[in-house]
Amino acid sequence: MIKSVFAILFASCISFSTSLAQGRWTMGFDVARRSEIRQNEDSYKYLYTRGGGGPMFSIGGSIAFQYSETWRFESGVLSTPYSRTVAVYYNEPGYQRLLNRPLMYGSHTNTIEIPSKIIYNPSVQWKSINLNLLFGLNTYLLAGNLNSRGETWLASIPVYPSPPTNLSVQYFTENLSKINFSLEAGGEAMWNLGKRFIFIYRLTGRLGFIDMVEMEGSYKTGQNISENPESVHPFRIVSNGSALHHIFSLRYRMGKKKEKENWWEYED
Numbered sequence: 001m002i003k004s005v006f007a008i009l010f011a012s013c014i015s016f017s018t019s020l021a022q023g024r025w026t027m028g029f030d031v032a033r034r035s036e037i038r039q040n041e042d043s044y045k046y047l048y049t050r051g052g053g054g055p056m057f058s059i060g061g062s063i064a065f066q067y068s069e070t071w072r073f074e075s076g077v078l079s080t081p082y083s084r085t086v087a088v089y090y091n092e093p094g095y096q097r098l099l100n101r102p103l104m105y106g107s108h109t110n111t112i113e114i115p116s117k118i119i120y121n122p123s124v125q126w127k128s129i130n131l132n133l134l135f136g137l138n139t140y141l142l143a144g145n146l147n148s149r150g151e152t153w154l155a156s157i158p159v160y161p162s163p164p165t166n167l168s169v170q171y172f173t174e175n176l177s178k179i180n181f182s183l184e185a186g187g188e189a190m191w192n193l194g195k196r197f198i199f200i201y202r203l204t205g206r207l208g209f210i211d212m213v214e215m216e217g218s219y220k221t222g223q224n225i226s227e228n229p230e231s232v233h234p235f236r237i238v239s240n241g242s243a244l245h246h247i248f249s250l251r252y253r254m255g256k257k258k259e260k261e262n263w264w265e266y267e268d
Contacts, residue, residue: 024066026198028251030076032058036083037242044233046167046219048087048157056081056108062115062249072119072132080140081108082213082239084148084173089157098158109213111180112141119188129189134204136184140241142212147174150217168229171217182206182241198251208241 034056040049060078067073085108089097117136124131151170186204193199215237222230 023253023255025254026064026066026251027254028062028064028076028198028200028249030058030060030062030078030247030249032078032080032248033246034058034080035244036239037244038083039238039240041236042233044091044219044231046088046091046233047235047237048089056083058113058245060113062251064119064251070121072121074115074117074119074136076115078113078115079110079143080113081110083108084213084215085150086169086171086215086217086235086237087157088167088169088219090159090163090167092163095159095161095163098160110143111212112143114139114141115184117184129191132188132190134184134186134188134202136204138182138184138206138241140180140182140212142175142178142180148172166222168220169217170219171215171235173213173215176211176214176238180208180210180212180241182208182243184245186245188247196253198253200247200249200251202245202247202249204245204247206241206243206245208239208243211238211240213239 036056038049040047042049058078058080060076062074062076062078064072064074091097115136115138117134120133120135121130122133149170149172151168184204184206186202188200188202191199216234218232218234220229220232222228
């Protein structure tokens with residue numbers, strides 16, 4: 001399904017480049033490093049929550065229209081992951097975590113993301129870099145069901161000294177909503193790489209509206225956790241689209257100069 005959407009987007013961009021572009025349209029390839037901000041309910045504080053659901057990456061395409069020197073409008077299609085895993089460590093007095101991050105977040109589910117953005121140019125420039133402001137509304141469509149169960153018998157983050165008890169983590173993940181929305185705001189730095197190519201870096205924050213993915217479970221401690229655990233502590237984690245994004249984009253300016261040279265028209 002995602003591949004079909006990308007194919008439609010690419011075909012549309014080609015159509016723009018041959019008919020409507022005239023220098024105002026750009027098409028691009030986007031990659032975003034996504035640090036998800038999840039809601040955590042964990043009274044015993046064994047869950048590792050720093051950095052949200054761990055670093056993940058969105059990837060896709062975008063198309064933008066330069067309405068004027070001040071305003072630009074943008075949309076596209078991306079594949080955006082939601083985390084489906086947890087990390088646990090032995091968080092007791094006298095024990096120190098050996099890593100400042102979990103060993104690995106190995107499971108996530110993808111959504112189709114459709115962004116709608118407005119970029120404002122306040123006429124701020126540093127050397128050859130234009131600094132702009134960005135505002136947007138993002139729509140997420142969950143790409144299939146993700147109901148699943150998981151269990152691990154080892155602490156995912158080692159501590160010093162070695163913990164005297166074993167850890168068992170069990171969890172169940174399910175989708176709460178097939179659609180979600182988030183507001184976005186941030187800034188961008190834009191480099192013009194000649195007459196055709198543009199490189200953009202963005203740092204934005206997102207605030208989600210709807211609880212989309214829920215994980216409930218428990219972790220157990222003790223010498224015999226399979227038959228007689230000493231302690232059982234429940235937890236709950238909810239993802240609603242809130243995240244911090246570092247976005248890298250390479251854009252291609254479409255269209256050719258016609259009769260009159262304007263600020264939006266460029267020659268090959």
